[in-house]
Amino acid sequence: MAETRLIQSRYRLLDLIGRGGMGEVWRARDESLGRQVAVKCLKPMSPQHDEDFNRIVRERFRREARVAAALQHRGVTVVHDFGEYEGVLYLVMELLDGRNLSQLLADNEQHPLPVDDIVDIAEQVADALGYTHQQGIVHRDLKPANIMRLSDGTVKICDFGIARPGHGIPVTSRLTGVGVAMGTPHYMSPEQIIGGQVDHRSDLYSLGCVLYEIATGAPPFDLEDSWGILVGHRDTQPEPPRSHRAELPGFFDRVVLDLLAKTPDERPADAHDLRRRIAVGRTGEHPSLEPTGQVPLAPPVPVPLPGRPPAAPPPPAWARRITGGLKATGTANPAPAGPSEALTRAWTTGSGTGPRPDPAQPAAHGTLAGRYELETKPSRKARAQDALSEFGRIAEARERTLGPDHTQTVAARQQMAYALGRLGRHDEAHELHAAVLVSSERAMGPEHPDTLRCRHNLAFSLSRLGRLEDSYRMARDVAAARARVLGAGHPDTLVTLYEVGYALGRLGRWTEALHTYRQVADARTRLLGADHPDTLATRYEVGISLGRLGRSADALELYRALVADRTRAGGPDDPETLRARHGLGVNLGRLGRWDEALAEAQAVCAARERVLGADHPDTLVSRREVAVALGWLSRWTEALHTYRQVADARTRLLGPGHPDTLAGRDDEAHCLEQLGRAHEAAGLYREVAALRQQRGQPPP
Incomplete structure (x- = not known):
C-alpha cells in the first residue's frame, strides 16, 4: 500500500500516523476534493492465520465501515469512503486533530x-x-x-x-x-x-x-x-x-x-x-x-462451543474469547505522533515480560509473568483450578468435534498446561506440553510459529522441573529456529533468547547470561525503543548478571540509570521503579556501603508498603534487605526485630513450612547467635530442621 502512494487514483498517502499488527493509519489527501483525510488500511493476514480468522478480521473491518458510515453525529467520527484496492481493505475517515x-x-x-x-x-x-x-x-x-x-x-x-x-x-x-x-x-x-x-x-x-x-x-x-x-x-x-x-x-x-x-x-x-x-x-x-422512545436492543451474542448442547450455560468468557487487553495507562508500542494518532483503537502488539523479580530472591528469579506466551496468568490457585476445569471441557468438546490435532483443540490443551503450571503441578504441565508439541508438529510441521511456541513453553516447564540443561538446550534451539523463521529481531525470537539467558543464569553461567541479556537489550532498544517496558526489563536482568559476576560497581551504575529511566516512564512510586531502586540498594551493600544501602532499603520498603501493601512479597523482600543492612552495621537487636517481622508475615501468608518462611527463621536464629543467645538460636535451628525434614526439603 505504501509503495503505490495513491489509492483508487484518488487518495494520496502522505504520512504514516499509526501502525500495528492488523493494519496502518495514514494521513492522506483526497485529490478529488482537495482535503486531508485519514485512511485506515487492513494489512493482508499472515499465512499462519487460518482461513476463518482472516475472514472474521476482514468482515469486522467491513462492519466498522458500514456501521460508522451510517452514523451522522458530531460525537462520532465521520466516514467518507470504503473500498478494496489490490486486495487491501481501506476506510477513509475525517482527519481529527x-x-x-x-x-x-x-x-x-x-x-x-x-x-x-x-x-x-x-x-x-x-x-x-x-x-x-x-x-x-x-x-x-x-x-x-x-x-x-x-x-x-x-x-x-x-x-x-x-x-x-x-x-x-x-x-x-x-x-x-x-x-x-x-x-x-x-x-x-x-x-x-x-x-x-x-x-x-x-x-x-x-x-x-x-x-x-x-x-x-x-x-x-x-x-x-x-x-x-x-x-x-x-x-x-x-x-x-x-x-x-x-x-x-x-x-x-x-x-x-x-x-x-x-x-x-x-x-x-x-x-x-x-x-x-x-x-x-x-x-x-x-x-x-428530544424523547428517545424505545431504544432498540441488540440481539444476544451467543458463542457456542463445538459439541456442547445448546441448552448448556455458556462458559466464562475469559476461558474462550478474551485474549487480554491493556488499560488506558498501560498501552504498549504507542503509534507515532500525529494529528490523528488516536483515530482508532491502538493497532499494536506487545511482547511484555512482566514484572521482574528482586535480585535478593534468586529462588524466585525465574517467576517471570511473561515467560509463558498467550498466558491467562491467574493470580490464585482457585482461579487456576477453574481455568483447568473449563479448558479441559473445551478441549474435550473440540477434540470430539474437530479432532485431537486441530489448532483450536491444541490451543485449549495448551491453556490446560498453563493452568497446571500455575497450580504447581509441573510434572503434569510438562507432560501435557510435550503432548501438545507432538500434535502441533503433526498438524503444522516442526518449524511452524505455533509449533515453536509449544517448544518455547516446553523449555519453560523443563526449567520449573529443575531440568536446567534440558531447558537451556531446548530454548537455545527454539531461539535459533525462530531467528531462522521469523528473523533475529522478531519479538518472539527475543522472548526465547531471554529464556536462554535465564537458564544460563540458573546454571551459574553468568558470563554467557550477561552476553545473552545484552543481546536482547540491544535488539529491543532498536526494535521497541530505549524506554519500552521490555527493554527496561532486560536491562534489569543485565544488572542482575553483573552483580552475580562480582561487578557490583558496574551494576550500581546501571541501576542508577535504570531508576532514572523508570522514574521518567512510570513515576517514582511505580513498582518497577522501586524494583530498580531495590537492585541499586543491594549493590550498594555488595560494595560495603552499608549506611547508604540501609537508607535505600528503608526508603524502598516504605514506598512499597505504601504502594503495594505491608504484606506484599516485594515489601517483605525490602524489609529483609533492611535487616541484612542492620546486621552488617552490627545493629543486631534491630535486625532481629525486622527479621521476625518478615518471618511472622510469611508464616501467616505462606505457612510455617514454606521454604521462604524457613529461610526467614534461619535469619532470625543467626541474629540470636550474634546477640549471644545461643540456646534460643539452637532451639530455633532444630525447629526449622524438623520442619524441613517433615516436608522433604533439603537443608539450605
Missing part, C-alpha cells in the same frame, strides 16, 4: 484529568451514545483509546469494529469465534463476560469504567491479570471514585456507581437519561432533550 483519553492520561503522567474536563467529556459521550443507541448500534468496545477529545474541545467516539447492530446490518455469531477478542477486559460489562444479552446498557457500563479511570487515574478493577479483572467486574463492588479523589462532585460519584451496577436494570435507562443526570448535577437545570 486531538488526543484520545488514553493519551491525555499519559500526557498528564497518569494523573486524573481536571474535574471540569471529566464532566464535559461524560456529557458529550452520553449525547453521542444516545444517538448511536437510537440507531440500534451498540459499540461493545468503549474504552479511553476509542474516545477522542479534539483541540476545540469536541469529544468523538471512534472504532466501531465490533459494534453490534440491532437491525439492518446482517452479521453472524461466527464473528465472535476463532479466538478473536470481543471487548477489552478493563472496560467489559458483566453481561459481556458471561456471554449474556448485550444491549445499550453494556456501553453505559463501559463508559462508567472510562469515567472512573479518567477521574481517578486507574480503572475500577485495576488487577494484575485479565482473569482477575473480569472476576472483579462480575463479582466485586467498585470503591466510590471520591474515596480516591475527594474533590470529585457528589453527583458524579453517584452517576459512575450507577453506571457500574452489576445488572443492566440497575443502570440508567439509556444514555439520554445519563446525560440528564449529568446536566442536572452540573447546573441544576434539566436539559431540553
Whole structure:
C-alpha cells in the first residue's frame, strides 16, 4: 500500500500516523476534493492465520465501515469512503486533530484529568451514545483509546469494529469465534463476560469504567491479570471514585456507581437519561432533550462451543474469547505522533515480560509473568483450578468435534498446561506440553510459529522441573529456529533468547547470561525503543548478571540509570521503579556501603508498603534487605526485630513450612547467635530442621 502512494487514483498517502499488527493509519489527501483525510488500511493476514480468522478480521473491518458510515453525529467520527484496492481493505475517515483519553492520561503522567474536563467529556459521550443507541448500534468496545477529545474541545467516539447492530446490518455469531477478542477486559460489562444479552446498557457500563479511570487515574478493577479483572467486574463492588479523589462532585460519584451496577436494570435507562443526570448535577437545570422512545436492543451474542448442547450455560468468557487487553495507562508500542494518532483503537502488539523479580530472591528469579506466551496468568490457585476445569471441557468438546490435532483443540490443551503450571503441578504441565508439541508438529510441521511456541513453553516447564540443561538446550534451539523463521529481531525470537539467558543464569553461567541479556537489550532498544517496558526489563536482568559476576560497581551504575529511566516512564512510586531502586540498594551493600544501602532499603520498603501493601512479597523482600543492612552495621537487636517481622508475615501468608518462611527463621536464629543467645538460636535451628525434614526439603 505504501509503495503505490495513491489509492483508487484518488487518495494520496502522505504520512504514516499509526501502525500495528492488523493494519496502518495514514494521513492522506483526497485529490478529488482537495482535503486531508485519514485512511485506515487492513494489512493482508499472515499465512499462519487460518482461513476463518482472516475472514472474521476482514468482515469486522467491513462492519466498522458500514456501521460508522451510517452514523451522522458530531460525537462520532465521520466516514467518507470504503473500498478494496489490490486486495487491501481501506476506510477513509475525517482527519481529527486531538488526543484520545488514553493519551491525555499519559500526557498528564497518569494523573486524573481536571474535574471540569471529566464532566464535559461524560456529557458529550452520553449525547453521542444516545444517538448511536437510537440507531440500534451498540459499540461493545468503549474504552479511553476509542474516545477522542479534539483541540476545540469536541469529544468523538471512534472504532466501531465490533459494534453490534440491532437491525439492518446482517452479521453472524461466527464473528465472535476463532479466538478473536470481543471487548477489552478493563472496560467489559458483566453481561459481556458471561456471554449474556448485550444491549445499550453494556456501553453505559463501559463508559462508567472510562469515567472512573479518567477521574481517578486507574480503572475500577485495576488487577494484575485479565482473569482477575473480569472476576472483579462480575463479582466485586467498585470503591466510590471520591474515596480516591475527594474533590470529585457528589453527583458524579453517584452517576459512575450507577453506571457500574452489576445488572443492566440497575443502570440508567439509556444514555439520554445519563446525560440528564449529568446536566442536572452540573447546573441544576434539566436539559431540553428530544424523547428517545424505545431504544432498540441488540440481539444476544451467543458463542457456542463445538459439541456442547445448546441448552448448556455458556462458559466464562475469559476461558474462550478474551485474549487480554491493556488499560488506558498501560498501552504498549504507542503509534507515532500525529494529528490523528488516536483515530482508532491502538493497532499494536506487545511482547511484555512482566514484572521482574528482586535480585535478593534468586529462588524466585525465574517467576517471570511473561515467560509463558498467550498466558491467562491467574493470580490464585482457585482461579487456576477453574481455568483447568473449563479448558479441559473445551478441549474435550473440540477434540470430539474437530479432532485431537486441530489448532483450536491444541490451543485449549495448551491453556490446560498453563493452568497446571500455575497450580504447581509441573510434572503434569510438562507432560501435557510435550503432548501438545507432538500434535502441533503433526498438524503444522516442526518449524511452524505455533509449533515453536509449544517448544518455547516446553523449555519453560523443563526449567520449573529443575531440568536446567534440558531447558537451556531446548530454548537455545527454539531461539535459533525462530531467528531462522521469523528473523533475529522478531519479538518472539527475543522472548526465547531471554529464556536462554535465564537458564544460563540458573546454571551459574553468568558470563554467557550477561552476553545473552545484552543481546536482547540491544535488539529491543532498536526494535521497541530505549524506554519500552521490555527493554527496561532486560536491562534489569543485565544488572542482575553483573552483580552475580562480582561487578557490583558496574551494576550500581546501571541501576542508577535504570531508576532514572523508570522514574521518567512510570513515576517514582511505580513498582518497577522501586524494583530498580531495590537492585541499586543491594549493590550498594555488595560494595560495603552499608549506611547508604540501609537508607535505600528503608526508603524502598516504605514506598512499597505504601504502594503495594505491608504484606506484599516485594515489601517483605525490602524489609529483609533492611535487616541484612542492620546486621552488617552490627545493629543486631534491630535486625532481629525486622527479621521476625518478615518471618511472622510469611508464616501467616505462606505457612510455617514454606521454604521462604524457613529461610526467614534461619535469619532470625543467626541474629540470636550474634546477640549471644545461643540456646534460643539452637532451639530455633532444630525447629526449622524438623520442619524441613517433615516436608522433604533439603537443608539450605
